[in-house]
Amino acid sequence: MLTLQFLREQPDIILEGLKKRNFKEAETLVQQVVENDRLRRETQNTLDALKARSNADSKKIGELMKTGKAEEAAALRASVAADKDKIKSLEESLSEYEKNQIEILYKIPNVPAAIVPAGKSAEDNITVHSHGIIPTLHSGALPHWELIKKLDIIDFDLGIKIAGAGFPVYKGKGARLQRALINFFLDEANKAGYREIQPPVVVNEASGYGTGQLPDKEGQMYFVNADGLYLIPTAEVPITNLYRDVILNEDELPVKNAGYTPCFRREAGSWGAHVRGLNRLHQFDKVEIVQICKPEDSYRILDEMCAHVQGLLEKLELPYRKLLLCGGDMGFNSAITYDMEVYSAAQQRWLEVSSVSNFETFQANRLKLRYKNKESKTQLLHTLNGSALALPRIVAALLENNQTPDGIRIPKVLVPYTGFESI
RNA sequence: GGAGAGAUGCCAGAGUGGUUGAAUGGGACGGUCUCGAAAACCGUUAUACCCGCAAGGGUAUCGAGGGUUCGAAUCCCUCUCUCUCCGCCA
Incomplete structure (x- = not known):
């Protein structure tokens, strides 16, 4: 399995190398990985930010409960609950992207070394x-x-x-x-x-x-x-x-x-x-x-x-x-x-x-x-x-x-x- | 095949709902001391992903997956694996 980093940073080298294998789907698959990876990162970004907020809020609720401020806690609870729905749907799409990524990566063969000649058989x-x-x-x-x-x-x-x-x-x-x-x-x-x-x-x-x-x-x-x-x-x-x-x-x-x-x-x-x-x-x-x-x-x-x-x-x-x-x-x-x-x-x-x-x-x-x-x-x-x-x-x-x-x-x-x- | 127990960091092992990425001990590494070593003392000791030039920050991970909850190593469900005893057996 090729590393994501390699695919992200040097797709041209990969495509060039895969030509020697006569591997026809190379371009499509590499594009798919890169695009999928972009979406994955985007999703993780918003997801992480959302989780960070809900973690912090939960901590606050704990403190409010300790100090007996039940009303403030209740208000926060509602907003955390709302975040939670978003988190769940983002998590679903994130794991979808991760699954896609593996599936695509499994289909891309290794890149031949420089001295390997091109050829079909x-x-x-x-x-x-x-x-x-x-x-x-x-x-x-x-x-x-x-x-x-x-x-x-x-x-x-x-x-x-x-x-x-x-x-x-x-x-x-x-x-x-x-x-x-x-x-x-x-x-x-x-x-x-x-x-x-x-x-x-x-x-x-x-x-x-x-x-x-x-x-x-x-x-x-x-x-x-x-x-x-x-x-x-x-x-x-x-x-x-x-x-x-x-x-x-x-x-x-x-x-x-x-x-x-x-x-x-x-x-x-x-x-x-x-x-x-x-x-x-x-x-x-x-x-x-x-x-x-x-x-x-x-x-x-x-x-x-x-x-x-x-x-x-x-x-x-x-x-x-x-x-x-x-x-x-x-x-x-x-x-x-x-x-x-x-x-x-x-x-x-x-x-x-x-x-x-x-x-x-x-x-x-x-x-x-x-x-x-x-x-x-x-x-x-x-x-x-x-x-x-x-x-x-x-x-x-x-x-x-x-x-x-x-x-x-x-x-x-x-x-x-x-x-x-x-x- | 039958019965039971368990799965926490490099290892051992605590932790039964709120700064617990996680006590304590051991190991390893670095340092102090020493001519050198031991001992003692001090310190360090996870991985992945995301943002960032960097400093740094965020997220996830206590077998795996799901659920309850504002909040789970801790409660519930499912699965996997390991161990012990019995049976069978080279």
């Missing part, structure tokens, strides 16, 4: 870095959905039997590979200075609003009706919400947390081509890294986080490319996003395995996440997060790229975790 993203060699596979090489059947390590049919499509069952070396990757990612995060967090995998409504999944993406989350809880689509939600309504001290920054959780996504309406096998699931595992920092540090930290993710991919010996997303392909909350994609050799496709974003104050404003600066003024912080990493597509790429006629070769760095060198 994934085709306008910019490849800023690539690494590794795309492997040439032996003849008879298979896509991962064939490999997992042949090796009997990941079973979609069993998942369908006990849950539904998109909930695979990992078996034997398949399950152990999952556990190995999770532990590897967590250990690497720990080495990089992240504190490990194990959050709940369900969150309440307030948390959904805090990180911006609600109200927009309501249909994308699984919802437990009986208890009003949402299954988390990413560990970003619980881990960032730990800091909802928090004022940090400057010396606690930056906050670096990381956590492994299963992630649940309904992916409503997004099934079809290109989503075979592990490419898109309803439940998957992911290690997420989350940082909270002072505004002036966030772009340095964004680079640091990207470097961490790239390091993981390099250690896993996976060819990858790093994309700077264009305005139109970026998430609603993000000011800038880098995607990491690995090459999946049998599918001959790039697969997104990580998304590293700086939200600047956009999330912090909703979360009321602030810090006290040196002048002991409270100021909004910046939040960032990134996948480090999401498992299924990593597994898909590992299986496809590392297949040999004799089996799947496990990357060296993982062997201490898996306890085996090939599948």
Whole structure:
């Protein structure tokens, strides 16, 4: 959620930035906020003055009663009663303006950072870095959905039997590979200075609003009706919400947390081509890294986080490319996003395995996440997060790229975790 | 699932209708004292919004929402959450 101050003081910068997202309603919405805000302030002004008068009068009545001047008190009472009616109607319109303000603000996406290119779709993203060699596979090489059947390590049919499509069952070396990757990612995060967090995998409504999944993406989350809880689509939600309504001290920054959780996504309406096998699931595992920092540090930290993710991919010996997303392909909350994609050799496709974003104050404003600066003024912080990493597509790429006629070769760095060198 | 208790400032905890944004204690911060520290003493210690160049002023907030009243932390209603005991249970 953009801050009102920003909207009020620099609407031109916002409109200019939102053009890069190809966000058509920008002008209308910004105008609405500014106008609504003007009316809100006007109303609050008269309301406050009226309340001030009635407060003072009430105090006077108390004094008059004490000194036994009942008649004067009665006269004042009448005038206060009259004010009260006005106060009530002004309060109603004030809360109407406040409600409008939130509703409009929820509809305006974050303003892209200066270096984010304009664009409409994934085709306008910019490849800023690539690494590794795309492997040439032996003849008879298979896509991962064939490999997992042949090796009997990941079973979609069993998942369908006990849950539904998109909930695979990992078996034997398949399950152990999952556990190995999770532990590897967590250990690497720990080495990089992240504190490990194990959050709940369900969150309440307030948390959904805090990180911006609600109200927009309501249909994308699984919802437990009986208890009003949402299954988390990413560990970003619980881990960032730990800091909802928090004022940090400057010396606690930056906050670096990381956590492994299963992630649940309904992916409503997004099934079809290109989503075979592990490419898109309803439940998957992911290690997420989350940082909270002072505004002036966030772009340095964004680079640091990207470097961490790239390091993981390099250690896993996976060819990858790093994309700077264009305005139109970026998430609603993000000011800038880098995607990491690995090459999946049998599918001959790039697969997104990580998304590293700086939200600047956009999330912090909703979360009321602030810090006290040196002048002991409270100021909004910046939040960032990134996948480090999401498992299924990593597994898909590992299986496809590392297949040999004799089996799947496990990357060296993982062997201490898996306890085996090939599948 | 059954029964009960509670929700007040950073924390603990008082306050049952009229200068109560809120006693008191603790913590934290600043100062005095000290070579330094401890102790003691003094002081400071909320957030949001509005008006204002500023100084400053106003409004709201004692879980949330509504009601009674000229006036509510205090009375009434609804909701939420937490805790305790019992039950169930990894």
